[in-house]
Amino acid sequence: xxxxxxxxxxxxxxxxxxxxxxxxxxxxxxxxxxxxxxxxxxxxxxxxxxxxxxxxxxxxxxxxxxxxxxxxxxxxxxxxxxxxxxxxxxxxxxxxxxxxxxxxxxxxxxxxxxxxxxxxxxxxxxxxxxxxxxxxxxxxxxxxxxxxxxxxxxxxxxxxxxxxxxxxxxxxxxxxxxxxxxxxxxxxxxxxxxxxxxxxxxxxxxxxxxxxxxxxxxxxxxxxxxxxxxxxxxxxxxxxxxxxxxxxxxxxxxxxxxxxxxxxxxxxxxxxxxxxxxxxxxxxxxxxxxxxxxxxxxxxxxxxxxxxxxxxxxxxxxxxxxxxxxxxxxxxxxxxxxxxxxxxxxxxxxxxxxxxxxxxxxxxxxxxxxxxxxxxxxxxxxxxxxxxxxxxxxxxxxxxxxxxxxxxxxxxxxxxxxxxxxxxxxxxxxxxx
Ligand code: PMP
Numbered sequence: 001x002x003x004x005x006x007x008x009x010x011x012x013x014x015x016x017x018x019x020x021x022x023x024x025x026x027x028x029x030x031x032x033x034x035x036x037x038x039x040x041x042x043x044x045x046x047x048x049x050x051x052x053x054x055x056x057x058x059x060x061x062x063x064x065x066x067x068x069x070x071x072x073x074x075x076x077x078x079x080x081x082x083x084x085x086x087x088x089x090x091x092x093x094x095x096x097x098x099x100x101x102x103x104x105x106x107x108x109x110x111x112x113x114x115x116x117x118x119x120x121x122x123x124x125x126x127x128x129x130x131x132x133x134x135x136x137x138x139x140x141x142x143x144x145x146x147x148x149x150x151x152x153x154x155x156x157x158x159x160x161x162x163x164x165x166x167x168x169x170x171x172x173x174x175x176x177x178x179x180x181x182x183x184x185x186x187x188x189x190x191x192x193x194x195x196x197x198x199x200x201x202x203x204x205x206x207x208x209x210x211x212x213x214x215x216x217x218x219x220x221x222x223x224x225x226x227x228x229x230x231x232x233x234x235x236x237x238x239x240x241x242x243x244x245x246x247x248x249x250x251x252x253x254x255x256x257x258x259x260x261x262x263x264x265x266x267x268x269x270x271x272x273x274x275x276x277x278x279x280x281x282x283x284x285x286x287x288x289x290x291x292x293x294x295x296x297x298x299x300x301x302x303x304x305x306x307x308x309x310x311x312x313x314x315x316x317x318x319x320x321x322x323x324x325x326x327x328x329x330x331x332x333x334x335x336x337x338x339x340x341x342x343x344x345x346x347x348x349x350x351x352x353x354x355x356x357x358x359x360x361x362x363x364x365x366x367x368x369x370x371x372x373x374x375x376x377x378x379x380x381x382x383x384x385x386x387x388x389x390x391x392x393x394x395x396x397x398x399x400x401x402x403x404x405x406x407x408x409x410x411x412x413x414x415x416x417x418x419x420x421x422x423x424x425x426x427x428x429x430x431x432x433x
Contacts, residue, residue, distance in 0.1 A: 008053060009053055009054050010038070010039070010040040010041045010052060010053045010054050011038065013041045013053055014038050014039065014041070024039075025039065029399075029400065029401055029404070030400070032400045034381075034385075034400060034401035034402065034403075035384075035385045035388045035389065035400045035401065035402075036385060036389075037389065039400070040052040040053065040054065040056070040392075041053040044073075045060070045068075045072035045073060046071075046072050046073050047071040047072060047073070047074075047409075047411035048060060048071050048072075048409060048411045048412040048413065048416050049072070050072070050397060056395070057395060058392070058395055058396065058397040059395060059396050059397065059412070059416050059419065059420055060072070060397050060409075061396070061397060061398050061399065061406040061407060061408065061420070062397060062398070062399050062404075062406075062407065063407040063408075063409050064276060065271070065399075065407075066245075066246050066250065066271040066272065066407055067271040067272050067274060067275070067276050068276060068407070068409055069249065069250060069272050069317070069321070069326075069359070069407075069409055069410060070317060070320055070409060070410050070411060071409040071410060071411020071412070072276075072409075072411070074317075074320070074411070076316050076319075076320055077275045077276065077313050077316045077317055077320075079316075080275075080312040080313060080315065080316035081275075081277070081309055081312055081313050081316075083312065084097065084308045084309050084311075084312035084313075085309060087308065088308065089307075089308070089309060090304060090307055090308065090309075091308065092303070094306070095306065095308045095311070097306070097308045097311030097312050097315060098117060098306040098311055100311070100315050101115075101117065101273075101281075101306075101311045101314055101315050101318075102114075102115050102117075104315065104318045104319075104322075105269070105273070105281060105283060106283070108249070108253045108254050108318070108322075109244075109248065109254050109255060109257065109258075109267055109269070109283065110254050110257050110258055110263050111242070111257055111263045111264050111265065111266070111267050111283070111284050111285070112267055112283035112284055113283070113284065113285055113286040113289070114283055114284070114285075114286045114289035114290070115269075115281050115282070115283030115289070116281065116282060116283065116289070116292060116300065116305075117279065117280070117281050117302075117305050117306045117311070118279075118280040118281060118282065118300075118302055118305050119278050119279060119280060119302055119304055119305060119307075119310075120150065120270060120278055120279075120280045121149075121150050121243075121245035121268065121269075121270030121271065121280045122149075122150025122151055122152055122280070123150075123280050123302070124150075124243075124245060124268035124269060124270055124280035124281055124282040125149040125150050125152055125155060125208065125241075125243055125245070125268045125282075126150065126152040126155075127282050127300045128206075128208070128241050128266045128267075128268050128282040128284075129141060129152065129154065129155070129205075129206060129208065129241070130298055130300065131239075131266065131282070131288060131289070131291060131292065131298050131300070132205045132206035132239035132241060132265075132266060132288075133205045133206070134291055134296070134297060134298035135205075135239060135288050135291055135298075136205040136206070136237060136238065136239060138202070138203055138204060138205035138238075139181045139203065139205060140181050140182070140183060140200055140203045140204045140205060141154065141181060141182055141183070141204065141205055141206045141207070141208060142182075142183045142184075142185055142193075142196060142204060142206070142207045142208070143155055143157065143182055143183075143184055143185075143207075143208050143209070144184070144185055144186065144187040144209055144210075144213065144372075144373075145184050145185070145186055145187065145372065145373040145374070146187065146213055146215065146216035146219070146372065146373025146376060147187065147208075147209060147210045147213050147215060147216075147243070148210070148215035148216075149208055149210070149243050149245075149268070150245075151171070153174045153175075153178045153179075154174075154178050154179065154181060154182050155182070155208070156170045156171045156174050156179075157170055157174075157179045157182045157184055183196050183200070183204070186372045186373065186374065187209070187213055187219060187221075187225075187371070187372045187373065188219070188221060188222050188225050188371045188372050189372065190225070190228055193228065193229070193232060194232070197232060197236055197238075201236065202236075202237075204236060204238045205238065205239060206238060206239040206240070206241050206266075207229055207232075207233055207238060207239075207240050207241065208241040208243055208268075209229060209240075209241070209242060209243065210242075210243045210244075210246065210247070211226055211242050211243075211244065211247065211255075211256035211257070211260065211262070211264075212247050212251065212256055212357055212360070213373075214246045214247065214360060214362075214405040215246075215403070215404070215405075216373050216376040216377075216403045217355065217362035217363075217364050217370065217376045217379065217402070217403050217404070217405065218355040218356070218357070218360055218361065218362035218405045219355065219370055219371060219372065219373075219376060220355055220357060221260070222371060226256075226260050226262040227260075227262050229262075230262050230263070230264070233265070239265045239266060239288065240264040240265050240266075241264060241265065241266045241267070241268065242255070242256065242257055242264040242266075242267050242268070243267075243268045244256060244257070244267050244268060244269055245268055245269060245270035245271055245280065246270075246271060246360075246405070247360075248267070248269040248270075248271070248272060248273065249269075249272040249273065249317075249318065249321055250271075250272060250358065250359065250360065250407070251327075251357055251358040251359075251360065252327060252358070253321060253322065253325075253327075255267070264284070265284050265285050265288060266282060266283070266284035266285070266288060266289075267282065267283055267284055268280070268281075268282045269281040269282065269283070272314075272317060272318075272321075273314045273317070273318070274310050274313060274314045274317075275310075275312075275313030275314045275315075275316055275317035275318075276313060276317075277307070277309060277310035277313045277314070278310060279307075279310045279311075279313075279314055324410065326410045327358060329410070330358050330359035330408055330410065331358050331359070333359065333408050333412060333417050334356045334357070334358055334359050334360065334361050334408055335356060336417055336421070337354070337356070337361055337408070337417065337420065337421060337424075338354040338356040338361055340421040340425070341354050341363070341421065341424055341425065341428070342354050344425040344428060345428055348428055348429065348431075348432050349432070350365065350383070350428055350431060350432070351365055351366055351367045351380075352364070352365055352428070353366065353369075353370060355370065359407055359408040359409070360405050360406070360407060360408075361405070361406050361408075362404070362405050362406060363379075363384055363387065363398075363402070363406075364376065364379040365379050365380040365383040365384060365402075366378040366379045366380065376403065379402055379403075381402045383431050384402035385402070386427065386430050386431050387424060387427035387428060387430070387431065388400065388402075388427075390423070390426065390427035390430045391423050391424060391427050394423045394426070394427075395419070395423065396419070396420050396423045396424065
């Protein structure tokens with residue numbers, strides 16, 4: 001079947017899309033509002049590269065916002081989907097792929113004794129929060145400024161202030177009364193954490209955290225901080241939820257919890273676990289998970305949850321990670337980019353920091369040490385935008401916002417990495433012109 005839109009250019013597609021889809025996009029950051037200009041449309045993607053509707057090839061550091069750890073269109077994943085497709089696209093009954101998926105997640109992710117599949121990261125965090133509230137019979141939750149957990153009402157609260165604040169909603173349409181149950185704290189700030197528990201000792205159902213916050217650039221925990229979250233939760237009977245939608249299977253097979261040796265009570269997963277199809281999952285201690293319907297009183301459901309195509313893609317993606325164990329190589333590629341960019345920035349006198357962990361890295365153009373949202377915001381957006389546009393014109397696609405994380409895949413070759421470094425270094429020279 002030929003699509004009527006198949007041979008249109010990006011500009012033609014965007015013009016039509018603007019009339020049909022709010023902002024022309026199905027997810028806001030794709031609209032290039034932050035970097036300026038119009039987005040390109042992707043016609044196809046293979047390995048480390050996107051091919052745009054205009055025929056340009058781009059080395060891709062967005063990797064579909066994280067899922068494509070094997071690069072695009074990896075043969076083994078495609079074959080797994082094709083095999084599942086021959087058997088049908090959706091059954092509405094339990095299927096064998098769901099059990100295969102659950103076996104892998106329980107084996108790989110330290111905190112997970114039982115897991116339930118959903119269709120997105122948003123559903124995963126939303127359900128984990130509901131479960132934590134049901135388990136503790138408390139209402140308040142703590143989140144951290146700058147952490148993103150999907151577009152769940154009570155989590156769309158980011159409060160820019162570094163002080164302890166009761167949340168106000170970030171989006172129209174979220175009742176202030178919902179947001180009032182959300183306490184927003186600065187990440188990496190032990191005193192603020194202790195103050196929140198001192199003020200609300202028996203009221204906090206859960207702390208939800210991206211253990212490596214990666215939705216305001218990339219921020220790493222100060223030594224002992226994640227363990228402190230664990231200890232405070234244990235002490236107060238609060239459920240610790242790690243949102244590993246981005247970091248799960250990305251920074252290690254077992255995510256940040258494996259890397260840092262800190263075990264949460266519940267974990268939200270997404271992205272890589274779907275092998276490029278729409279999937280999320282949440283799991284954790286059996287004692288908590290068994291409160292879900294049909295066993296317990298916490299309701300949660302999904303028509304397409306555990307979809308066989310999505311499960312087949314995810315299982316294939318996870319099996320490749322298990323057999324290939326690419327993490328050392330990805331870490332080296334990330335460090336190579338970090339060292340090269342920081343080195344050139346120093347020569348140019350630019351205040352660049354490249355926080356990096358494994359295959360994730362970000363560019364902060366600021367002298368200030370970035371340990372939380374407020375310091376991330378000191379990054380010079382216009383410098384990032386200059387590098388972004390130079391890179392895009394020269395075949396390298398970075399995330400279209402100064403506050404997103406870049407991802408490297410196993411399909412990025414040494415020559416891709418070298419080419420990228422060269423382009424980004426030239427891009428930084430454009431700033432100094
Ligand atoms: N949590 C984190 C840490 C994320 O990065 C995201 C998406 N970027 C989500 C949750 C939401 O996932 P989804 O977009 O699949 O709903």
